[in-house]
Amino acid sequence: MEKSDVVIIGGVAAGPKTAATLARRNGALSITLFQKEDLLSYGSCGLPYFASGDIESFNGLVETSYGIARDADFFENIKGFKAVTGAEVIEINRDEKYIIIKMLKSGETIKHGYDKLVIATGANAIKPPFPVAESSKISSFTRPDDAIAFRKAAQTGQVGKVVIIGGGFIGCEMTEACAGLWGIETVLIERENQIMPFVLDKEMAEIAKREMTRQDIKVLTGAEVQKVELDSDNNPVVYIDGHAPITADYVFLCLGVKPEVTLAKNTGLTIGKTGAIAVNSHLQTSDDNIYAGGDCIENKNKITGQPFFIPMGSLANRHGRVIAENITGNKAEFSGVLGAFLVKVFDTNVGAVGLSQMSAEKAGLKTNAVWGTFPDKPDYYPESQVFVLKLIYDADTKRVLGLQAVGAGDICRRIDSMSALLQQNATLDTLIDFEHGYAPPYSDALDPLHHLAAMAKSGFDFISPLTNDEKDAYLWLDVRETSEFEEAAWPDEMKNRIKNIPLGKLRSRAKELDTGRPILVTCMRGLRSYQAAVILKQSGFDNVHILSGGFEASQQ
Amino acid sequence: MEKSDVVIIGGVAAGPKTAATLARRNGALSITLFQKEDLLSYGSCGLPYFASGDIESFNGLVETSYGIARDADFFENIKGFKAVTGAEVIEINRDEKYIIIKMLKSGETIKHGYDKLVIATGANAIKPPFPVAESSKISSFTRPDDAIAFRKAAQTGQVGKVVIIGGGFIGCEMTEACAGLWGIETVLIERENQIMPFVLDKEMAEIAKREMTRQDIKVLTGAEVQKVELDSDNNPVVYIDGHAPITADYVFLCLGVKPEVTLAKNTGLTIGKTGAIAVNSHLQTSDDNIYAGGDCIENKNKITGQPFFIPMGSLANRHGRVIAENITGNKAEFSGVLGAFLVKVFDTNVGAVGLSQMSAEKAGLKTNAVWGTFPDKPDYYPESQVFVLKLIYDADTKRVLGLQAVGAGDICRRIDSMSALLQQNATLDTLIDFEHGYAPPYSDALDPLHHLAAMAKSGFDFISPLTNDEKDAYLWLDVRETSEFEEAAWPDEMKNRIKNIPLGKLRSRAKELDTGRPILVTCMRGLRSYQAAVILKQSGFDNVHILSGGFEASQQ
Numbered sequence A, B: 001m002e003k004s005d006v007v008i009i010g011g012v013a014a015g016p017k018t019a020a021t022l023a024r025r026n027g028a029l030s031i032t033l034f035q036k037e038d039l040l041s042y043g044s045c046g047l048p049y050f051a052s053g054d055i056e057s058f059n060g061l062v063e064t065s066y067g068i069a070r071d072a073d074f075f076e077n078i079k080g081f082k083a084v085t086g087a088e089v090i091e092i093n094r095d096e097k098y099i100i101i102k103m104l105k106s107g108e109t110i111k112h113g114y115d116k117l118v119i120a121t122g123a124n125a126i127k128p129p130f131p132v133a134e135s136s137k138i139s140s141f142t143r144p145d146d147a148i149a150f151r152k153a154a155q156t157g158q159v160g161k162v163v164i165i166g167g168g169f170i171g172c173e174m175t176e177a178c179a180g181l182w183g184i185e186t187v188l189i190e191r192e193n194q195i196m197p198f199v200l201d202k203e204m205a206e207i208a209k210r211e212m213t214r215q216d217i218k219v220l221t222g223a224e225v226q227k228v229e230l231d232s233d234n235n236p237v238v239y240i241d242g243h244a245p246i247t248a249d250y251v252f253l254c255l256g257v258k259p260e261v262t263l264a265k266n267t268g269l270t271i272g273k274t275g276a277i278a279v280n281s282h283l284q285t286s287d288d289n290i291y292a293g294g295d296c297i298e299n300k301n302k303i304t305g306q307p308f309f310i311p312m313g314s315l316a317n318r319h320g321r322v323i324a325e326n327i328t329g330n331k332a333e334f335s336g337v338l339g340a341f342l343v344k345v346f347d348t349n350v351g352a353v354g355l356s357q358m359s360a361e362k363a364g365l366k367t368n369a370v371w372g373t374f375p376d377k378p379d380y381y382p383e384s385q386v387f388v389l390k391l392i393y394d395a396d397t398k399r400v401l402g403l404q405a406v407g408a409g410d411i412c413r414r415i416d417s418m419s420a421l422l423q424q425n426a427t428l429d430t431l432i433d434f435e436h437g438y439a440p441p442y443s444d445a446l447d448p449l450h451h452l453a454a455m456a457k458s459g460f461d462f463i464s465p466l467t468n469d470e471k472d473a474y475l476w477l478d479v480r481e482t483s484e485f486e487e488a489a490w491p492d493e494m495k496n497r498i499k500n501i502p503l504g505k506l507r508s509r510a511k512e513l514d515t516g517r518p519i520l521v522t523c524m525r526g527l528r529s530y531q532a533a534v535i536l537k538q539s540g541f542d543n544v545h546i547l548s549g550g551f552e553a554s555q556q
Helices: A014-025 A044-051 A072-079 A144-155 A169-179 A202-214 A262-266 A313-327 A357-362 A412-422 A428-432 A448-458 A465-469 A482-487 A492-497 A503-513 A527-538 A550-554 B014-025 B044-051 B072-079 B144-155 B169-179 B202-214 B262-266 B313-327 B357-362 B412-422 B428-432 B448-458 B465-469 B482-487 B492-497 B503-513 B527-538 B550-554
Strands: A002-009 A031-034 A082-084 A087-093 A098-103 A109-119 A123-125 A138-140 A161-165 A185-190 A218-221 A225-230 A236-240 A250-253 A257-259 A290-292 A341-345 A348-354 A367-375 A386-394 A400-407 A461-463 A475-478 A498-500 A519-522 A544-547 B002-009 B031-034 B082-084 B087-093 B098-103 B109-119 B123-125 B138-140 B161-165 B185-190 B218-221 B225-230 B236-240 B250-253 B257-259 B290-292 B341-345 B348-354 B367-375 B386-394 B400-407 B461-463 B475-478 B498-500 B519-522 B544-547
Touching (some): A014 A031, A031 A087, A044 A169, A072 B503, A109 A313, A144 A250, A161 A236, A169 A185, A169 A202, A169 A341, A202 A348, A202 A465, A202 A550, A236 A250, A367 A461, A386 A448, A386 A550, A400 A428, A428 A448, A492 A498, A503 A527, A519 A527, A527 B014, B002 B014, B002 B098, B031 B087, B044 B144, B109 B313, B144 B250, B169 B185, B202 B218, B202 B341, B202 B348, B202 B386, B202 B465, B290 B313, B367 B461, B400 B428, B428 B448, B465 B550, B492 B498, B519 B527, B527 B550
Parallel strands (some): A002 A031, A002 A109, A031 A082, A109 A290, A161 A185, A475 A498, A475 A519, B002 B031, B002 B109, B109 B290, B138 B250, B161 B250, B475 B519, B519 B544
Antiparallel strands (some): A087 A098, A098 A109, A123 A257, A348 A400, B225 B236, B348 B400
């Protein structure tokens, strides 16, 4: 039986990263990696962008920046470890410390011993809870083959209409991939009542959904698929509760992924309550000699302290490093995750870090939130673009719990800075102490995070952009200039309901609002409303609310 | 004598911000602001972009985003305080708590009492240490009039050639303003041996200087101006030690600014060792009833703990909020500054946060540094751009001291995240724990900060991109592919000196390097060199050094 010091199962992200780091730290180690597929270390997060044609050649996903394929030779000659492809590990024997591998081409079965084992088996597409016909025109989207097959079909004009089932990250990315470059008629179906459920709060997801609608995507939320069948031409037909069936040339099942834990489970390793492999902070499983990393493990959420399943290529790479450090004797910890993510939805950037308000409430926290619409550079600078931010914080302790961002402007910078701030258990005061880089071509004198923290500290009642459904509860006050008010494309019913007093006249005309009704102050982005609320409060009104983020966020 | 609860001297950034926050917090306060100039609250950092024509109308700098001028009416009706312009404060009487104001139009002198006084007198252009002729064609660049006069002259084709004396932030911004849109022949003169001295280390400044040279700017560093005279046509002539005199149509003196402390000094307030007004963490001066903020005060550097003069509009705004909180009884602290900045130099973005390596060494710290050239998105994604980063850290404690960034890629995001990390006294491990937002359209699976921290922890000797001047000390090893090596536009002398062994062949050919000389490993961006150094070390070579950041940073 051949034996290596370290054996790694899985060759996409966490596996190769572990192996390469191990080989760098200790050139004397023998390291063998087994990968079921033929491809190694491919940029799996780039697959939607290969499908879309944004990335021209598939090679881009499997080559280094200097054009060398990341194949077994590359890993042996450059990175210093052995990678075996087409090799499915089918058993782990922990007592005798070996694994059994089935070589997929030859069908041969071999045993390979280890001192330390690393499980990086990734995640698989979740199987649909409804019946789905067998067809090459119906597929999930997790493997290179899925992307290659679709692109071939799209390129040769065989795809006129696509239905995507599932509005999570991959579903949203695939929506753009289909409709963007290929101009395919695209329908996105999501069972929950919003896209990107659980990770984005509904009012923020609505902004991204509006962008999809602008791009002629039909988005059905709260829509339960019953079955996917084939019609007499062998085209897929999607049946949806309460909707007419939709016939398409291609159907993508983007229902998310679940951790691949079969091997771990069969060998008796502890599986966490999220269904992923349980690990300690050194990424050790319940067997000291077995580590695990990447999409198959359970992370700790840094904010709630609870187990958290979050498959993400960036975390997989960071897991790899931590595992290698520990195996080579340099104690390293993986302290947990904050849940930072970014998704491109056509011209709208979407991202978040920390908890959504919904997740925070579910975790038993008492939350508060403020929203703001901000330009990413000073308004006077050309090419400034806006985005909407939502800051979620603990109503009692003022600890910051999360930030969500949607818009055309540069949100990445804010998601990353907030992530760095949350790494230190940020409170509202930490945000106020944040020192951003400032110069007019890049940013404004105060960062949006400063404004959000000041709003949160102000004690005013900032209400969600979604709340404008509850029109009757409030006397609506629009404090924009009269010309802006008049240019607004209100439905008549709305226009009659809203009172317009420009901010500059509010001090003198405040008494006109003395109706006893609660006042909802509105403007374009929310900053004028904040100032108006101050004026009203100082004029003796005590039931004043602010439509947070303004019309830009609520799109009234 | 009229009297206000709070009197504020200065109306550009810290002054109006203090006044507006005060009025929001306590509507019952009487607040009066005196401003010497006619304009209030103008975006002074935007002046170079008005001069360049990037910002079309001057109104952009004095209006809110919804098109309302920030004049005395705006502040009275909307923000709730009184602003008096053309009003120069000429004396502070601390015993009797009043100030004397000279009304510049009428020449009248008035007394105005205060309970709390706020000094926000800003900074003034440093007077040149060499003789300068009086002329409308020679000016500093700190006031709106400077920008308006230049733009008028440029627009009417009166300016064919400009000399800018001083290569700091404003000098660099003005270089782009002149040459960029107006196509003016521009010469930049800096006394130190690099542009942006003190804030950027020399090898990083060299990258920005190369961009200027590519844009046909003549940059003279280490060049001491002797005098600026007028020729017989009344055009300015700049005399420089060791250079031929340069005649121009316009000369800008951008020698930096010094805090305006005359009033503070005359009334006996403590002036710090930087020459700016000394304040405590509540931004109180040595007189409890007098606060100061903005460009006239001395900040505490968060990393060294030492006093630090850093005039910056973003800090001025944050000072204003802290002063207002303290005056209204909500104890607030300004914890110090990290020195974050951003500057646009044509198509190159320049920024830093924390200490430069030079400043850190001056402050008595024992430092180490690593450099890297990174794409701002995955290489396979279209439109990815590179930048060079330098990470400076304490050689003993591994505390991170600073980050510098230069390049076409998105540096803002990295400067801001690093600033947030430095807010918590980051070490190399803090960087490794950083969770950035990842998706291929925006970023790579590992953030550049992760790579830099891993390099710093590796124990290898990363040497500065500047060190390639010392060609003879090393056996140069280029580990790029042979085709890349051959395409390089080396001078012959260099080509003969460099040995090329592609990284993939290094394990088998390492013995060819057995010359006993120290080896300097090089490649395009530095990552291959790092891997090559690992291979060499594991092959028994112990005198291996890495040209950090690669040829891209050193531009060999």
